[in-house]
Amino acid sequence: MDKLKAIIESLLFASDAPLTIDKIKSILETEDRKTINNLLVSLTNEYDSQKRGFFLSEVAGGYQLRTRPEHRHWTRKIRLMKPARLSRPALETLAIIAYKQPVLRSDIEHLRGVDSGGTLHTLLARGIIRVLGRKDLPGRPVVYGTSKRFLELFDLRDLNSLPTLKDLQDLGQEWPNDSK
Template identity: 55%
Template structure:
């Protein structure tokens, strides 16, 4: 167990993205998945009991070592990261996609009431959303969903960890009317095909921590 624990610890440290049990098993095919999970549980307890500078976190479908928040100010002095800035409109669009995925652009714009082409392109460039394919309706619009990068940025194990609509309303300062639109989407008929993508004007910005690319195979 000790050697297995050390191997898994080293794999997690060198991995650029959260490492799943399935990925560990591909590297160690003779080891049972239950043994891998037991080793991960032992690592978790060890890092918690010793209160090290890192802790083991299950996020985005895998495991990752993260620095403890209480040491953030000293880490920031060393690396001085440039934050990724998301506008209120971008957060609003991202929330709609997160809760209604898979979703097409015309549905997003019906909820927001404004063109969202520029914001969708920006969110794709930041690897927070991806295109799953095209919907089989006139115009064949792209279908959007969130990525593993989205889960990692917002510290989510999976989409089940998303806060309630009430909580996301408070976080993103979204209106109750918009949330009603999200909840009522299933009652609407199919939307018209997508149009061109004019760039949307920027809005007030909010900070989101910079992260590595955890999108894995999320690209279309």
């Protein structure tokens, strides 16, 4: 069992994307989903209890080793690149898409009260959102949704792990911060 756990650990280390249980199953040629799941939980607990520099993040439907956020001050310095910034309009547009998908551009613009074409284009180009299809309306407008990349970027297991709008409003400070 410990050997199997070590193999899974190797896979997590070598994988360049969040590793799904299905993928591990096919690599290990096993059907035993439960064991894999238990071993992943065990790894997660080990990293946490030993206070390792990385943790096992459940993200975008898979598992990925990630450095601890509390070490960000140092980990940022090792990277020569920094993440492309997401402007406030981009975050707003993204929030609308995340919560209201599938959503039309006109819905987004209605909510924000401003033209959002450029922002949508940028989010599409960066792969954070995607076109989900077309709506059966005059002009067959496209509808947008978030991509798997969105989940990866924002450390989300799936869309359901987003807090609900109601919760956000209830626990929200009196005014959302205009920054970032």
